[in-house]
Amino acid sequence: MMKKTTAILVGLGLLLTATTAMAKDLHVLNWKGYGTDEPFATKAFEAMTGDKVVNDFFNSEQEMLTKLRTNPGLYDVVMINAAFMQQALEEKLVQPIDIKTIENYKDIDAAKATSTMLNVDGKTYGVPWTWGLTTIAINEKAFDTPPTSIKEMWNPDHKGRVTIRDDAVEAIQLGALATGQNINDIKDIDAVKTSLAALLPNIRTFWSSENDWNQMVASNQIDLGTYWSGSAGRAKTKFKLPVALAIPKEGAVGWLDTFAIPQGAKNVEGAERFIDYMLSPDFYTKWDETVGAPVSANARAVAALPADSFNRKVMGAPAVADRIQFQEPITDAQREDYLKLWQSLKVGTN
Amino acid sequence: MIRASAFLPGLGRFYIGLVLAFLYLPLVIMAAMSFNASPFYQLPFESTTHWYVALANDDGLIAATFNSLKIAILTTAIATVLGTAASLGLFRYEFTGKRLLQALIVPPIAIPWLISGTAMLIFFFGTGIGRGLHAILLGHVALALPYVIIVVSARLQTFSRDLEDAAASLGASAWQTTWKVTLPLIAPGVIAGGLFAFAVSFDQFVVSYFLATPGQTTLPVEIYAAIRKGFTPEINAVSTIIIVFSMSLMLVVSRFFRFGGDH
Amino acid sequence: MAVTGMTRTNGLKKALPLLLPAYGWLTLAIFLPLSAMVYFSLLTTMSSTTPSLTLANYAAFFSDPLYAVLLLRSVKLALLVMMICVVIGFPAAYVLAKIFKGRAREAIFLIVILPFWSNSLVRVFSWSMVLREGGILDVVLNAILPFKVSVDLMYSYPAVVIGLVHSYLPYMVLTCYLSLQAIDDALIDAARSLGASRTTILRRVIAPLALPGVLAGSALIFIPVIGSFMEPRILGGRGGTLYGTVIEDQFTAVYNWPLGAALSFILLAVVLAILLAAAPVLRKAA
Numbered sequence: 001m002m003k004k005t006t007a008i009l010v011g012l013g014l015l016l017t018a019t020t021a022m023a024k025d026l027h028v029l030n031w032k033g034y035g036t037d038e039p040f041a042t043k044a045f046e047a048m049t050g051d052k053v054v055n056d057f058f059n060s061e062q063e064m065l066t067k068l069r070t071n072p073g074l075y076d077v078v079m080i081n082a083a084f085m086q087q088a089l090e091e092k093l094v095q096p097i098d099i100k101t102i103e104n105y106k107d108i109d110a111a112k113a114t115s116t117m118l119n120v121d122g123k124t125y126g127v128p129w130t131w132g133l134t135t136i137a138i139n140e141k142a143f144d145t146p147p148t149s150i151k152e153m154w155n156p157d158h159k160g161r162v163t164i165r166d167d168a169v170e171a172i173q174l175g176a177l178a179t180g181q182n183i184n185d186i187k188d189i190d191a192v193k194t195s196l197a198a199l200l201p202n203i204r205t206f207w208s209s210e211n212d213w214n215q216m217v218a219s220n221q222i223d224l225g226t227y228w229s230g231s232a233g234r235a236k237t238k239f240k241l242p243v244a245l246a247i248p249k250e251g252a253v254g255w256l257d258t259f260a261i262p263q264g265a266k267n268v269e270g271a272e273r274f275i276d277y278m279l280s281p282d283f284y285t286k287w288d289e290t291v292g293a294p295v296s297a298n299a300r301a302v303a304a305l306p307a308d309s310f311n312r313k314v315m316g317a318p319a320v321a322d323r324i325q326f327q328e329p330i331t332d333a334q335r336e337d338y339l340k341l342w343q344s345l346k347v348g349t350n
Numbered sequence: 351m352i353r354a355s356a357f358l359p360g361l362g363r364f365y366i367g368l369v370l371a372f373l374y375l376p377l378v379i380m381a382a383m384s385f386n387a388s389p390f391y392q393l394p395f396e397s398t399t400h401w402y403v404a405l406a407n408d409d410g411l412i413a414a415t416f417n418s419l420k421i422a423i424l425t426t427a428i429a430t431v432l433g434t435a436a437s438l439g440l441f442r443y444e445f446t447g448k449r450l451l452q453a454l455i456v457p458p459i460a461i462p463w464l465i466s467g468t469a470m471l472i473f474f475f476g477t478g479i480g481r482g483l484h485a486i487l488l489g490h491v492a493l494a495l496p497y498v499i500i501v502v503s504a505r506l507q508t509f510s511r512d513l514e515d516a517a518a519s520l521g522a523s524a525w526q527t528t529w530k531v532t533l534p535l536i537a538p539g540v541i542a543g544g545l546f547a548f549a550v551s552f553d554q555f556v557v558s559y560f561l562a563t564p565g566q567t568t569l570p571v572e573i574y575a576a577i578r579k580g581f582t583p584e585i586n587a588v589s590t591i592i593i594v595f596s597m598s599l600m601l602v603v604s605r606f607f608r609f610g611g612d613h
Numbered sequence: 614m615a616v617t618g619m620t621r622t623n624g625l626k627k628a629l630p631l632l633l634p635a636y637g638w639l640t641l642a643i644f645l646p647l648s649a650m651v652y653f654s655l656l657t658t659m660s661s662t663t664p665s666l667t668l669a670n671y672a673a674f675f676s677d678p679l680y681a682v683l684l685l686r687s688v689k690l691a692l693l694v695m696m697i698c699v700v701i702g703f704p705a706a707y708v709l710a711k712i713f714k715g716r717a718r719e720a721i722f723l724i725v726i727l728p729f730w731s732n733s734l735v736r737v738f739s740w741s742m743v744l745r746e747g748g749i750l751d752v753v754l755n756a757i758l759p760f761k762v763s764v765d766l767m768y769s770y771p772a773v774v775i776g777l778v779h780s781y782l783p784y785m786v787l788t789c790y791l792s793l794q795a796i797d798d799a800l801i802d803a804a805r806s807l808g809a810s811r812t813t814i815l816r817r818v819i820a821p822l823a824l825p826g827v828l829a830g831s832a833l834i835f836i837p838v839i840g841s842f843m844e845p846r847i848l849g850g851r852g853g854t855l856y857g858t859v860i861e862d863q864f865t866a867v868y869n870w871p872l873g874a875a876l877s878f879i880l881l882a883v884v885l886a887i888l889l890a891a892a893p894v895l896r897k898a899a
Contacts, residue, residue: 359712362712363713366705366713369701369725370724372782373779373783376739380739391741391742432638435635436635440628442627442628445625454639454644456881457881460881461840461881462861465647465650465873466643466646468864469650470642473649474646476649492638492641492642495635495638495639501829503829504788504829505795507825508791508795508822508825509795542787542788542791545787548730549726553730553732555734570732593730596727600724601723
């Protein structure tokens with residue numbers, strides 16, 4: 001039933017978009033302010049290829065998938081978190097990529113390039129672009145020495161001065177780290193629940209955007225909280241805020257962002273060139289130095305950074321690499337369970 | 351109550367002053383922060399016009415602002431006309447199913463916009479209406495209509511049907527009665543309905559968010575997307591310009607156009 | 614009432630040309646899309662290619678106290694916001710309609726409703742400047758008061774209420790003004806000349822005539838506030854989880870449209886039930 005409806009919907013959508021598309025436009029779907037819409041980058045790419053980059057944005061991964069579902073043929077490049085690739089594949093929202101056309105692909109860290117999340121039946125659906133950590137960041141004004149343990153967030157000294165993102169999966173995975181569990185295979189969910197319930201009194205509020213986090217640090221309302229590594233870099237580089245990343249001994253959650261080409265894309269050639277440019281050391285060094293970026297998946301691009309840069313020195317250190325637990329796909333049912341648990345915790349009905 | 355004491359009007363004016371202070375407090379801050387150097391609303395205040403310069407160079411934001419204005423004005427015009435007509439229909443005539451029609455005004459307001467937006471996206475996509483400014487207009491008018499109908503109907507309840515009956519018995523046609531008798535008396539309600547429609551459309555971000563396409567977007571959509579990564583005071587700057595502009599426009603209008611409906 | 618030219622018999626036929634454009638538009642842009650949502654609310658899942666029909670999503674509401682607790686919380690919030698708006702807004706509308714005259718009245722009337730032409734997100738962010746520790750309210754109060762106070766309302770229930778009252782107050786002022794302004798001053802003068810006291814005039818003359826406006830304003834505030842999610846999320850902090858935010862989660866955090874849609878229609882049913890229950894009481898009062 002759904003399948004048939006979807007087929008009709010897709011057919012109608014194709015008819016509609018076919019007549020409105022303009023040649024040589026390159027439609028990119030990504031978070032706002034996340035590399036692809038940097039003016040220097042779109043200008044450079046346009047000068048290089050003649051293709052005009054048109055950015056569209058999403059505010060949650062679910063919204064990104066909805067936009068792909070309901071706009072077949074509109075987008076040429078989409079940025080997908082590797083953990084969501086499986087869902088995009090199941091719904092046939094993305095197409096295989098001819099990696100031979102992407103020159104920088106050969107320099108991508110092999111473990112990431114060959115990830116089973118991105119490669120199915122010998123075909124590549126996702127090109128690793130950047131990776132980073134969901135870990136803790138501190139307000140430097142609140143600490144003389146940065147904390148080494150994630151438990152610092154539970155410390156009563158920080159009552160009402162801690163923030164975490166209002167995201168069920170992130171919250172549960174934080175609880176898993178704090179209770180010494182594997183984030184992708186949580187055995188003792190009750191321990192996670194108890195741990196998060198104990199954390200809640202310390203929470204000032206939940207953040208949902210970088211801007212929230214940065215404003216709270218700027219007005220000195222928080223001491224520490226979970227944050228994304230690229231965002232912490234941007235807070236420091238671009239906004240000169242007293243923010244520092246800490247990678248606790250209990251570990252940190254790693255995520256991998258990739259580029260994919262949606263099913264029905266009209267400018268596949270442009271998409272391939274764009275992905276290649278996004279991976280280039282040229283783009284990456286400028287992005288990291290002037291704006292602040294997560295770690296490029298391209299080893300050659302990272303090597304082009306100054307030796308003392310955070311993304312090369314800290315994120316590249318073996319001691320850090322050992323502590324990272326990369327996110328694996330989560331089933332819908334699991335996600336719904338996590339959400340339910342998280343909502344109950346927040347409301348206190350559990 | 352009105353002339354009984356000279357004290358009461360003074361108290362009344364003071365009270366209006368307080369209400370206005372409450373209503374304008376965040377707007378004043380919004381405007382002040384558009385001249386503050388810190389992108390995070392940090393104090394001490396450091397004066398700058400940087401955000402206005404940045405705004406002038408931000409073609410996307412300016413285009414979105416004009417799209418918003420265009421859609422809000424069209425929405426206001428369409429929703430006010432259709433909504434007033436529907437209110438008159440509901441007010442004048444008795445028929446079976448009237449209560450149902452009145453109840454049907456509730457869903458567009460009560461269903462969270464997120465659900466309406468998703469529903470519209472799927473339906474417009476499935477029927478070939480598609481996304482874009484035309485789809486946004488279609489959605490905005492539908493969301494604004496209930497507001498117009500509720501406000502105009504409330505005004506109609508203060509209006510006596512006898513007046514229409516009298517006009518009709520004197521030989522006026524239905525059109526003449528509407529134009530010459532009914533509309534002038536309910537004009538404040540119609541204008542208020544229009545103001546509501548404008549506000550609903552101009553501030554609507556959820557439904558627009560689903561129906562906008564790259565390049566065909568509105569101001570609230572841009573703002574909503576911007577808060578994820580760096581909500582710059584540019585947004586404050588454009589909001590300040592809009593408020594100052596509409597305030598001047600309104601003050602001019604109120605000088606030349608009596609809509610308060612003194613009778 | 615005598616049936617004259619504007620007959621009320623055979624009403625639908627005459628009403629149709631007036632009603633059709635508006636309801637046709639609503640059908641195309643709201644009712645048909647929402648029908649699709651009703652269908653989704655009956656599905657077991659979105660992601661499978663072979664979903665089946667079920668009432669499980671509606672049953673979910675009753676199987677876990679979470680949703681009922683949150684819905685009750687949202688209803689209470691909406692009632693509180695609505696009542697505060699009546700208490701603040703009605704006197705303001707009264708002053709506007711009966712004390713101010715001529716152009717000054719029109720100008721002030723416009724100035725009252727202007728704030729809700731600004732962007733709600735920007736307004737909410739501005740409130741955070743006012744309410745937080747070391748914010749405007751804190752600084753001003755400490756400058757005025759002889760003793761030291763610490764004002765930190767940010768990320769609390771009062772912050773959500775303040776933000777919502779600010780957003781919706783103009784609705785109440787506007788609708789109350791419309792019905793108060795329609796009351797003929799001569800009527801009030803007549804009552805007074807007949808020896809009616811101020812409270813009697815307010816109770817017997819003004820209140821009944823102003824009631825449609827108060828009711829319209831209350832409905833326009835109560836209905837959307839129940840489903841609100843943006844203000845609670847930004848201003849409410851830890852306590853900002855409400856019925857609207859839980860619905861939002863079903864669409865943004867997980868791909869569970871069936872549950873999100875079912876929760877929305879339960880919300881709609883509750884709103885309609887409350888309006889229906891209130892109708893006879895209010896008619897009696899009038």
